[in-house]
Amino acid sequence: MNAAVFEAIKVLLDEGKVPTVALTKSRLVKPLPMPVIIAAVSQYKNNPDSIYNLMKTPEQASNSDPKNTQLDRIEQKLDRLLALLEQK
Structure with missing residues (x-):
């Protein structure tokens, strides 16, 4: 392409x-x-x-796990924060 x-x-x-x-x-x-x-x-x-x-560059393809991207980590943190807020 x-x-x-x-x-x-x-x-x-x-x-x-x-x-x-x-x-x-x-x-x-x-x-x-x-x-x-x-x-x-x-x-x-x-x-x-x-x-x-x-x-993806070849370096990114070999070093990154699709299940553990930065966006996924941010979403997990946001979910934890929302759960803490709902408890209060």
């Missing part, structure tokens, strides 16, 4: 939007051929995990 298209899809995902051809094309810094954009969006729609796997 083209790195520019990959970055555009990543930006859309970070914004909480579902990548479409039109949205992805609008996020590109420079114009690219439509078949490249369509292929990337199709790849995402067929297998969203493939994009997330590409987003």
